[in-house]
Amino acid sequence: xxxxxxxxxxxxxxxxxxxxxxxxxxxxxxxxxxxxxxxxxxxxxxxxxxxxxxxxxxxxxxxxxxxxxxxxxxxxxxxxxxxxxxxxxxxxxxxxxxxxxxxxxxxxxxxxxxxxxxxxxxxxxxxxxxxxxxxxxxxxxxxxxxxxxxxxxxxxxxxxxxxxxxxxxxxxxxxxxxxxxxxxxxxxxxxxxxxxxxxxxxxxxxxxxxxxxxxxxxxxxx
Amino acid sequence: xxxxxxxxxxxxxxxxxxxxxxxxxxxxxxxxxxxxxxxxxxxxxxxxxxxxxxxxxxxxxxxxxxxxxxxxxxxxxxxxxxxxxxxxxxxxxxxxxxxxxxxxxxxxxxxxxxxxxxxxxxxxxxxxxxxxxxxxxxxxxxxxxxxxxxxxxxxxxxxxxxxxxxxxxxxxxxxxxxxxxxxxxxxxxxxxxxxxxxxxxxxxxxxxxxxxxxxxxxxxxx
DNA sequence: TTTATTTGTTAGATACCTCTAACTTTTATA
DNA sequence: TATAAAAGTTAGAGGTATCTAACAAATAAA
Ligand SMILES: [Mn+2]
Ligand SMILES: [Mn+2]
Ligand SMILES: [Mn+2]
Ligand SMILES: [Mn+2]
Numbered sequence: 001x002x003x004x005x006x007x008x009x010x011x012x013x014x015x016x017x018x019x020x021x022x023x024x025x026x027x028x029x030x031x032x033x034x035x036x037x038x039x040x041x042x043x044x045x046x047x048x049x050x051x052x053x054x055x056x057x058x059x060x061x062x063x064x065x066x067x068x069x070x071x072x073x074x075x076x077x078x079x080x081x082x083x084x085x086x087x088x089x090x091x092x093x094x095x096x097x098x099x100x101x102x103x104x105x106x107x108x109x110x111x112x113x114x115x116x117x118x119x120x121x122x123x124x125x126x127x128x129x130x131x132x133x134x135x136x137x138x139x140x141x142x143x144x145x146x147x148x149x150x151x152x153x154x155x156x157x158x159x160x161x162x163x164x165x166x167x168x169x170x171x172x173x174x175x176x177x178x179x180x181x182x183x184x185x186x187x188x189x190x191x192x193x194x195x196x197x198x199x200x201x202x203x204x205x206x207x208x209x210x211x212x213x214x215x216x217x218x219x220x221x222x
Numbered sequence: 223x224x225x226x227x228x229x230x231x232x233x234x235x236x237x238x239x240x241x242x243x244x245x246x247x248x249x250x251x252x253x254x255x256x257x258x259x260x261x262x263x264x265x266x267x268x269x270x271x272x273x274x275x276x277x278x279x280x281x282x283x284x285x286x287x288x289x290x291x292x293x294x295x296x297x298x299x300x301x302x303x304x305x306x307x308x309x310x311x312x313x314x315x316x317x318x319x320x321x322x323x324x325x326x327x328x329x330x331x332x333x334x335x336x337x338x339x340x341x342x343x344x345x346x347x348x349x350x351x352x353x354x355x356x357x358x359x360x361x362x363x364x365x366x367x368x369x370x371x372x373x374x375x376x377x378x379x380x381x382x383x384x385x386x387x388x389x390x391x392x393x394x395x396x397x398x399x400x401x402x403x404x405x406x407x408x409x410x411x412x413x414x415x416x417x418x419x420x421x422x423x424x425x426x427x428x429x430x431x432x433x434x435x436x437x438x439x440x441x442x443x444x
Numbered sequence: 445t446t447t448a449t450t451t452g453t454t455a456g457a458t459a460c461c462t463c464t465a466a467c468t469t470t471t472a473t474a
Numbered sequence: 475t476a477t478a479a480a481a482g483t484t485a486g487a488g489g490t491a492t493c494t495a496a497c498a499a500a501t502a503a504a
Contacts, residue, residue: 272460
C-alpha cells in the first residue's frame with residue numbers, strides 16, 4: 001500500500017503539505033518548495049516529476065503544485081510521527097522545548113506503524129505536541145483550534161497561549177526567556193501606535209514584546 | 223570528531239565488528255562481509271576502500287580486514303544504540319522479543335548523543351538488552367560474561383540461560399514456544415548419543431531440543 | 445503593451461551505493 | 475607441485491539526489 005518512500009521524498013511531501021496548508025490558496029510553487037527544503041529549484045523540479053509519477057502530487061508544467069489524496073495521507077502520517085516523537089522527547093526524556101524538533105526530524109522517518117502506535121499509547125494519546133500543534137490520529141484527523149495571534153488581541157483583554165507559529169530554536173528560546181509557555185494566560189496591558197510594541201503580563205511578570213514576536217504566538221480568547 | 227557517516231557506512235562497521243569479534247582470529251574477509259550485508263563482494267570491496275580512506279578499517283589488497291581504533295569506537299557506539307533501543311522497545315513499549323531487532327536496525331542510525339544518553343537514563347542504565355547481549359557504555363566498555371552453550375552442559379547438571387546466539391526472528395519465536403527465556407533455570411535430563419538431541423526441563427516443563435537449538439542458547443553454570 | 449523581473453525547466457555533471465562480468469591472487473586439493 | 479576452487483579485485487554501468495549554468499514561460503512594472 002504505502003510504496004516505501006525515501007527520507008528525501010518524505011521530506012518533500014511534509015514540506016508541501018505545510019506550504020499548501022499555510023498558503024491559504026492551497027497550492028505551492030517550485031521555488032518556494034526548494035527554499036524550504038534548502039535545495040535548488042532545479043532539484044525540487046526533478047523531485048516533483050518523480051512524485052507526480054508516483055501519484056503523490058498533482059501539477060502541470062509551469063503550474064501550481066498540490067498534493068493528491070494519497071500524498072496528503074502520507075504527509076499527515078509523517079507529521080503525526082514527528083509530533084508524537086516530539087511529545088515523547090519532551091514528556092519522557094526531559095528534552096527542552098527547543099531541542100525536540102531536530103531529533104524528531106530524524107525519528108519521523110522510522111518505518112514502523114506498530115512503533116508509532118505503541119508510542120502514542122505509551123504517551124496516553126496526546127492531542128497536541130510541545131509546541132501546541134495538533135497531532136493527527138491514525139486516520140489523519142486532528143483537532144482544529146480556532147486560533148488568533150497575540151498581535152490581534154486588544155489592549156486590556158486577556159487570552160491564553162496555545163501554540164507557537166515559528167518553530168525555530170531561536171524563537172522558542174526567546175519565548176522561554178520572556179517567561180511564556182503553552183497554556184499561559186496573557187494580559188495585554190498596552191500597545192504603541194508607532195511600532196505596535198506591546199506590554200504584556202504573564203504570571204505577574206511584565207514584558208515588552210515586538211509585533212514580530214506577537215505575530216508568532218497563537219492564542220485563544222478567554 | 224565523528225565524521226558523520228551514512229547509514230550504509232555505519233552498517234558496514236557494525237557488521238565488521240561482529241565478524242571480527244566472533245571470528246576469534248579477529249579479522250574478516252570481503253565475501254563474508256558482503257554476504258552478511260546482503261550485497262555483492264564487489265560492492266563490499268568498494269566500500270572497504272572508502273572506509274580505509276577514512277581511517278576506519280585497516281586492510282591491504284587481498285589481505286584480511288580489521289577495524290582501526292576509531293572504527294571500533296564508532297562500531298561500538300552503533301551497537302550501544304541498537305541495544306538501548308531494543309531495551310526501550312521491549313521494556314517500555316511492550317514489543318515482543320522477536321519484534322525489537324528490525325525496528326532497532328533503523329533507530330540505531332539516529333544521530334544524537336543526547337538522545338541515547340537520555341534514553342539510557344530513562345531505562346535506568348540497563349546492562350543487557352532483551353536478548354541478553356551486553357550494552358556498551360559511553361566509553362565502549364561492556365560486561366563480559368563467561369558463557370557456554372546449552373549444548374555443552376552435562377546430563378544431570380543445571381544452568382541458567384543468559385542470552386541467545388542466533389538473533390533471527392524464527393529462532394527467537396521457537397525459543398519462546400519451548401518455554402525458554404532469559405534468566406530461566408535449565409536442567410539437562412538426557413542426551414542422545416546418536417544426534418545429541420537433549421531433553422531439558424524449564425519451569426517444570428520438559429522439552430526435547432536439537433543440537434542446533436542447544437548451540438544457540440548461551441548459559442552460565444549455576 | 446512592451447519590457448523587466450520573477451518563476452520554473454532543461455541539460456550536463458558529480459557523489460554515493462549498487463550491480464554484473466571479467467580478471468587476479470590466494471588457498472586447497474589431487 | 476600442478477591444478478582446481480575459493481576469495482578478492484577491477485571495469486563498466488545504472489539509479490538517486492544533488493548541483494551549476496543556460497534557457498523558457500509567466501507575471502509584474504513601466
Ligand atoms: Mn517540529
Ligand atoms: Mn512541534
Ligand atoms: Mn538486534
Ligand atoms: Mn539484541
